[in-house]
Amino acid sequence: MEVTLKYFGQLVDVLGTHEETRGIEQHTSAALLDHLKKNNAIGHIPFQLAINQKLIDQDENVTLKEGDVIALLPPYAGG
Amino acid sequence: MNHYQRQIILPQVGEQGQQKIAEARVLVIGAGGLGCALLPYLAAAGVGHLGIVDGDRIEESNLHRQILYTPEHLGAFKVEQAKQVLQKQQPQCTITSYPEYLSGKNALELFDHYNIIVDATDRIDVRYLINDAAILTSKPVVYGSIHRFEGQVSVFNYNDGPTYRCLFPKAVEVPSCAEAGVLGTSVGIIGMLQAAEVMKIILQTGSILSGELLVYNTLTAHQEKFKFSKKESIEITQDFFDENHNKSENIQVNFKQEFLERAVLLDVRNLEEQPRIKHPSVLEIPLSELSQNKASFKPEQNYYVFCQSGRRALQAVNYLKENHINNTKPLAENATQLKNLVTSVTIIK
Known part of the structure; x- marks a missing residue:
């Protein structure tokens, strides 16, 4: 299933891109979150998931669909 | 009233709106990049009472983005200098400076004296403190934060709406401007977006960023809004507040003892x-x-x-x-x- 992943904050610094459209094997938000957290490059960065511009609870499990836009939103400290 | 004539002629403001602005009491936590950007505009618009809280003193590395300060102010308390500059620009505004850091001990009493709280700090733990104190005192919080070229803006606890903990439930450690670096123009833009939210809350006009997180990227000029909802499971009580903000496991330095x-x-x-x-x-x-x-x-x-x-x-x-x-x-x-x-x-x- 192909989705668009959008990165923000420190995730952009680490991954070097704002956005990528790619195939994923996971069919739920919980499985995807689990998969993303296991990625060594970004596993240490805290973030929330938003699916199609709506934030989801960490304990909420949403079924993903082809074409979903999934944003990874970390908190920022600076001011 | 000639001073405000150009904004009074806006149908969204009018004489009544100007009166609301004059009666507003806004507390700004943090006189750094965001604070320096939004404070002059709030004062100029005629906000009747501004409070500024910050225990920091002016350093040379602040000057590229904290535009209320000049090299001759190095070493002075930011809030005192901010007050002096703003008072000169806008003599009609009453400004109270608090040269101290917001803490579990002073937050609730300070918040009691104001209608709107502006989160312009650079520390995540203080953002949770502001959030929790605002819930206990029933005040809306206009939030802004920066990571490099990106900024987040939202309004929390507006008419009992979603809060910072609904957005980011867990306190975590993330880099500040000092660690990650920042351009003055980025904090300027985000600070101004915060000031615009403050004005809308005072004037009760437009759509307020309650339950929405605005993310603005100054490198690409893209902005995006994300919706989030109130988590009823999160309840902030006085006990919770004391537990989280009035005891510190960290050691405070004490230069007077051995x-x-x-x-x-x-x-x-x-x-x-x-x-x-x-x-x-x-x-x-x-x-x-x-x-x-x-x-x-x-x-x-x-x-x-x-x-x-x-x-x-x-x-x-x-x-x-x-x-x-x-x-x-x-x-x-x-x-x-x-x-x-x-x-x-x-x-x-």
Whole structure:
């Protein structure tokens, strides 16, 4: 299933891109979150998931669909 | 009233709106980049009473983005200088400066005196403190934060709406501007978006960013809004507040006791980060170089670790403890606060 992943904050610094459209094997938000957290490059960065511009609870499990836009939103400290 | 004529002719403002602006009491937490951007516009619009809270003093590295300050102000309290400049620009505005850091001890009483709270800080733990104190005192919070070229803006606890904890439930450590770097124009834009939310709340006009997180990227000029909803499971009580904000496991430095005779203050920031704290008790070893300097740590020595946001200090404490340097604790103060303490007390050593 192909989705668009959008990165923000420190995730952009680490991954070097704002956005990528790619195939994923996971069919739920919980499985995807689990998969993303296991990625060594970004596993240490805290973030929330938003699916199609709506934030989801960490304990909420949403079924993903082809074409979903999934944003990874970390908190920022600076001011 | 000629002063405000150009905004009074807006149908969304009018004489009534101008009256609301004059009656507004806005408390701005943080007189750094965001605060310096939004304060002059709130004062100029005729906000009747502005409070500014910040214990920081002006440093040279602030001047590229904190536009209320000049080189001759170095070392002065930011809030005092901000007050002086704003008062000169807008004599009709009543400005109260609080040259102290927001804490669990002063937050609730301060918030009681204001209608709108602006979060313009640079520390995640203070953002949770502001959020929780605003819930207990029923005030809306206009939130802004920065990471490099991106900024987030939202309004929390507006008419009992979603809060910072609904957006980011867990407190985490993330880099500040001092660590990540920032352009003045980025904080300027985000500060101005916050000021615009404050004006809309006062005037009860437009759509307020309640339950929405706006993310603005100044490199691409893209902005995006994300919706989030109130989590009813999150309840902030006085007990919760006291538990989270009125006790600190971190050690506070005390220069007046024999504290320093027995302790080493370990600075784990990179050597180019300012301000440097030159003091006989301070040992400077960047986090990345701890492992190669492992042998120089003595297990019987007390080490109190600090950095800028507290994140690296915690990492260093964990690392040292893993290596059996057990008398190691994070300091409550960050480098800037420590610098202020070092310069304001006589050190007996």
